[in-house]
Amino acid sequence: MATGSRRRETAMSVPATEHHDPAVAFEAAKLGVWTFLATEVLLFGALFTAYTVFRMKYPEMFRVEHAKLDRVLGAVNTVVLITSSLVVVLGVDAIKRGKARLLEAYFGATILLAGVFLCVKYAEYAAKFHHGLYPRTNLFFSLYFVMTGLHGIHVLAGMGLLSYVIVLSRRGRLSEAWHTPAEMSGLYWHFVDLVWIYLFPLLYLIG
Amino acid sequence: MEGAERIASNRNGRGYLAERGWRSWAFTLDHKRIGAMYLWTTIFFFLVGGVFALLLRLELLSPQARYFSNHTYNVFFTLHGSMMIFLFIIPAIPSGLGNFFIPLQLGARDVAFPRLNLASYWVFAAGFLVVIGSLVAPMDTGWTFYTPYSAKSAAAVTTLSLGIFLLGMSSILTGLNFIVTIHKLRAPGMTWYRMPLFLWGMYATSIIQVIATPVVGVTFLLLAAERVFGVGFFDPSKGGDPVLFQHFFWFYSHPVVYVMILPAMGIVSEVIPVFSRKPIFGYKAIAWSSMAIALGGFLVWGHHMFTSGMSPLANTIFSLMTFFVAVPTAVKVFNWTATLYKGSITFEAPMLYALTFIFLFIVGGLTGPFLGALATNVQLHDTYFVVAHFHYTMMGGTVMGFFAGLHYWFPKMTGRMLNEKVARTAWALIFVGFNVTFFTMFIVGVRGMPRRYAEYLPKFQVENVVSTIGSAVLALGILVMCWNLLQGLRKGAPAPANPWRALTLEWKAASPPETENFHEIPVVTEGPYGYGIPKA
Amino acid sequence: MARGTSTSRLVYLAVFAALLALTVVTVLVSYVDLGLGNVVVALLIASVKASLVALFFMHLKGESRLMWGFALIPIVFLSLIIFGTLVDTMLR
Numbered sequence: 001m002a003t004g005s006r007r008r009e010t011a012m013s014v015p016a017t018e019h020h021d022p023a024v025a026f027e028a029a030k031l032g033v034w035t036f037l038a039t040e041v042l043l044f045g046a047l048f049t050a051y052t053v054f055r056m057k058y059p060e061m062f063r064v065e066h067a068k069l070d071r072v073l074g075a076v077n078t079v080v081l082i083t084s085s086l087v088v089v090l091g092v093d094a095i096k097r098g099k100a101r102l103l104e105a106y107f108g109a110t111i112l113l114a115g116v117f118l119c120v121k122y123a124e125y126a127a128k129f130h131h132g133l134y135p136r137t138n139l140f141f142s143l144y145f146v147m148t149g150l151h152g153i154h155v156l157a158g159m160g161l162l163s164y165v166i167v168l169s170r171r172g173r174l175s176e177a178w179h180t181p182a183e184m185s186g187l188y189w190h191f192v193d194l195v196w197i198y199l200f201p202l203l204y205l206i207g
Numbered sequence: 208m209e210g211a212e213r214i215a216s217n218r219n220g221r222g223y224l225a226e227r228g229w230r231s232w233a234f235t236l237d238h239k240r241i242g243a244m245y246l247w248t249t250i251f252f253f254l255v256g257g258v259f260a261l262l263l264r265l266e267l268l269s270p271q272a273r274y275f276s277n278h279t280y281n282v283f284f285t286l287h288g289s290m291m292i293f294l295f296i297i298p299a300i301p302s303g304l305g306n307f308f309i310p311l312q313l314g315a316r317d318v319a320f321p322r323l324n325l326a327s328y329w330v331f332a333a334g335f336l337v338v339i340g341s342l343v344a345p346m347d348t349g350w351t352f353y354t355p356y357s358a359k360s361a362a363a364v365t366t367l368s369l370g371i372f373l374l375g376m377s378s379i380l381t382g383l384n385f386i387v388t389i390h391k392l393r394a395p396g397m398t399w400y401r402m403p404l405f406l407w408g409m410y411a412t413s414i415i416q417v418i419a420t421p422v423v424g425v426t427f428l429l430l431a432a433e434r435v436f437g438v439g440f441f442d443p444s445k446g447g448d449p450v451l452f453q454h455f456f457w458f459y460s461h462p463v464v465y466v467m468i469l470p471a472m473g474i475v476s477e478v479i480p481v482f483s484r485k486p487i488f489g490y491k492a493i494a495w496s497s498m499a500i501a502l503g504g505f506l507v508w509g510h511h512m513f514t515s516g517m518s519p520l521a522n523t524i525f526s527l528m529t530f531f532v533a534v535p536t537a538v539k540v541f542n543w544t545a546t547l548y549k550g551s552i553t554f555e556a557p558m559l560y561a562l563t564f565i566f567l568f569i570v571g572g573l574t575g576p577f578l579g580a581l582a583t584n585v586q587l588h589d590t591y592f593v594v595a596h597f598h599y600t601m602m603g604g605t606v607m608g609f610f611a612g613l614h615y616w617f618p619k620m621t622g623r624m625l626n627e628k629v630a631r632t633a634w635a636l637i638f639v640g641f642n643v644t645f646f647t648m649f650i651v652g653v654r655g656m657p658r659r660y661a662e663y664l665p666k667f668q669v670e671n672v673v674s675t676i677g678s679a680v681l682a683l684g685i686l687v688m689c690w691n692l693l694q695g696l697r698k699g700a701p702a703p704a705n706p707w708r709a710l711t712l713e714w715k716a717a718s719p720p721e722t723e724n725f726h727e728i729p730v731v732t733e734g735p736y737g738y739g740i741p742k743a
Numbered sequence: 744m745a746r747g748t749s750t751s752r753l754v755y756l757a758v759f760a761a762l763l764a765l766t767v768v769t770v771l772v773s774y775v776d777l778g779l780g781n782v783v784v785a786l787l788i789a790s791v792k793a794s795l796v797a798l799f800f801m802h803l804k805g806e807s808r809l810m811w812g813f814a815l816i817p818i819v820f821l822s823l824i825i826f827g828t829l830v831d832t833m834l835r
Contacts, residue, residue, distance in 0.1 A: 024391055024392075027391060028319045028320075028387050028390075028391040030810070031386070031387045031390060031391065031809070031810070031813065032319065032320060032323075032383060032384075032387045034810060034813040034814060035383045035387065035417055036383060037814075037817075038417055038418065038814075038816070038817040039379050039383070039418075039420070039421045041817035041818065041820075041821055042418055042419075042422055042817060042820060042821065043421035043424060045421075045422070045817075045820075045821040045824060046421070046422045046425040046426065046455055046458075046824065048821070048825065049454075049821075049824050049828055050429075050440050050451065052825050052828075052829065053448070053451060053828055053829065053832050054440075054446070054447075056832070057446075061446075071770065071773065075766065078766050079763065079766060082759065082762045082763065082766065083759070085759075085762075085796060085800050086755060086756070086758075086759040086800075089755050089800045090752065090755060093751060093752055093755070134437070135432070135436040135437060136436060136437025136438060136439065136445075138439075138445070138446070139439055139440070139445065139446050139447065142432075142438040142439055142440060142445075145436070145438075146429070146432055146438060150428075186800075187801055190797070190800045190801045191801075193796060193800075194793050194796055194797065197789050197792045197796070198786075198789050198793065200789075201769055201773070201785035201786065201788070201789050202789075205769060205770065205773035205781070205785050206773070206781055206782050206785050207773070207776070207781055390809070418817065418820050422824065448832065450831070450832075451828070451832070454831065458824050458827075505820065505823060506827075509827065509831065516835065517831040517835070518830065518831050518832075518833075518835045519834075520830055520834050521827075521830045521831035521834065524830060
């Protein structure tokens with residue numbers, strides 16, 4: 001398949017070359033992931049909207065109910081996720097230097113940290129249920145369970161994604177020259193961290 | 208000669224259709240095949256949804272509920288609306304014709320993410336299977352599924368919510384793919400301002416799909432959560448707000464009408480210049496008006512909620528914004544008209560449908576402001592005036608645009624020509640039938656006939672009978688059109704690469720195109736509307 | 744594509760330290776009653792943390808204007824849905 005002739009750049013933008021040009025493919029993948037993250041902003045965004053509406057409608061109820069959440073556990077989870085973000089980006093950095101085994105170690109650690117996060121969440125949920133606090137109990141806990149629940153599903157999906165990257169690396173498919181799946185998974189993982197960075201203060205800290 | 212070479216090269220004339228067997232379709236990565244699968248599926252649901260419409264019109268022949276119970280009637284209009292919207296009109300042009308022609312018009316070999324494209328079709332299939340599964344206990348809420356009723360209904364709400372969530376995911380994946388494709392895979396030399404206007408329309412559409420659809424996804428998740436977990440966002444007895452459901456629902460569902468109309472407008476922008484043999488008037492205005500419509504469409508969702516008890520300030524702002532959003536659409540209409548002026552116009556089927564789009568969409572569009580004005584909205588909300596308005600815009604607009612695209616691109620997709628006489632006959636039946644069916648609805652709507660009722664006051668019967676007769680004519684026209692399409696598929700005359708002598712890149716490929724679309728990626732040196740302009 | 748360098752690893756560690764510090768701050772501030780100030784401070788700190796993650800971990804710093812657009816425009820629409828809904832619910 002022949003490529004086109006020389007490109008001419010214009011004020012509007014650079015026209016692209018063929019589908020299989022690796023540089024274009026990488027930029028396309030990045031654009032695709034950021035577009036997907038845009039959809040996630042709106043997905044969680046609707047829940048943030050519901051949160052804002054009900055917080056402004058029932059400030060007293062929120063103040064009372066939010067105190068029932070364990071700030072320390074929430075902070076622990078925040079630290080866990082922030083650490084996992086660091087570990088992920090170190091993993092991507094590793095494969096950029098061609099170090100596949102290091103990537104696998106870092107991504108494995110990320111998955112472990114994600115597991116810790118989910119365990120803490122499980123403990124929190126169990127404690128809430130034990131105290132008779134369910135999604136149906138009141139609007140605060142409806143929001144708490146739905147928002148952290150949806151976030152938790154995203155953590156789980158992220159663990160799957162990172163595992164897949166590890167599998168790819170074990171099969172020798174990732175290298176200094178090509179490691180797009182690692183970098184793209186990293187972007188997704190940081191977004192999961194980003195959502196929690198907002199969820200934590202909104203649910204646990206604001207009185 | 209170039210044309211003959213291109214036809215001869217495409218594998219005994221079958222091109223991308225050459226390979227056979229169900230696996231070559233089910234696991235295809237070819238955007239053309241994926242587009243074709245979407246087309247077959249969406250047209251199927253168009254016909255099924257149409258059958259429900261005919262059943263509604265049958266019942267509306269008499270003021271009393273004669274053939275069906277009230278509940279059954281309510282189920283029918285819910286199914287009609289939901290199928291038409293979620294299973295036909297949202298995916299048909301974008302995922303059907305868009306998938307087929309975006310890479311071809313860009314001069315690319317495929318979309319940016321072909322596997323994601325295939326995934327989007329199978330997620331769509333999963334979605335409609337789940338939705339069909341929910342029919343064991345069908346909804347009777349209308350396609351808008353308002354709470355509190357939808358939360359308390361005995362119907363299979365949770366199943367349906369999951370189905371619609373999947374359909375939304377498919378829509379998002381398609382939009383995502385198109386955005387990246389248009390940014391990154393344009394042929395050498397194809398700057399944004401040299402892109403066909405169909406692609407500007409599809410780009411704007413994709414932005415809406417990506418931004419708006421997640422909100423409705425969450426909305427249905429929350430509806431399911433309300434039923435399964437007792438979550439109370441929309442439940443007044445728990446301090447929730449049923450109008451919040453409407454905010455979330457319409458934040459998506461208003462922009463989605465622009466998902467429906469922008470691709471159709473893009474098709475009109477393609478067809479008008481070709482069949483007037485004139486360059487499009489005001490290319491940049493039309494291009495940017497698509498973006499303006501996409502953005503403006505996000506600012507008006509409250510105009511579906513004027514009578515729901517929103518604050519007066521919210522009502523006022525949404526009403527004002529609604530009037531603004533009409534402006535970019537008007538820009539398009541003026542530019543199309545200017546394109547036609549002093550053109551060398553011929554009336555093949557694609558052009559007939561494109562011109563029909565302009566005429567009927569103007570009617571539908573002009574009836575929008577009646578609804579956008581607060582005072583008249585109080586009178587007209589939930590009457591047949593609304594039903595007429597959205598059928599003129601969605602069917603008179605999008606569906607006519609879709610038919611224009613089908614007829615325009617049929618030779619390219621299939622390698623065969625349609626019978627022009629039969630096509631025009633079908634068009635005539637459709638045009639007459641459509642107007643007889645729906646214009647009467649403006650009249651009874653203004654006179655107070657409410658929508659979504661099996662029964663009505665006897666004073667509305669004459670118009671309803673007339674409307675039902677119109678629907679029979681419309682149905683006949685559609686059947687004739689479908690028959691013509693099928694006949695064309697089987698026995699149409701072989702099509703040349705460029706039967707309409709058009710200048711956009713898809714016509715440089717063979718009819719039907721090879722799997723790789725082009726032998727050599729074309730190099731673009733000018734815009735695609737240089738009709739009647741002598742080459743230097 | 745930027746190559747991994749020891750500089751970038753240092754940057755990552757510095758950002759990590761900042762994120763930890765900010766987390767400590769935001770938790771401590773939450774024990775003090777500032778009224779509406781609690782909301783402002785908490786959201787401000789969260790936004791700084793989010794910006795650090797986006798700029799450095801997600802490599803937005805140094806990306807094209809197009810990528811910045813894709814990152815920021817959804818936030819505009821998010822603000823729109825929140826604002827539009829509140830104009831109704833707060834003023835009924």
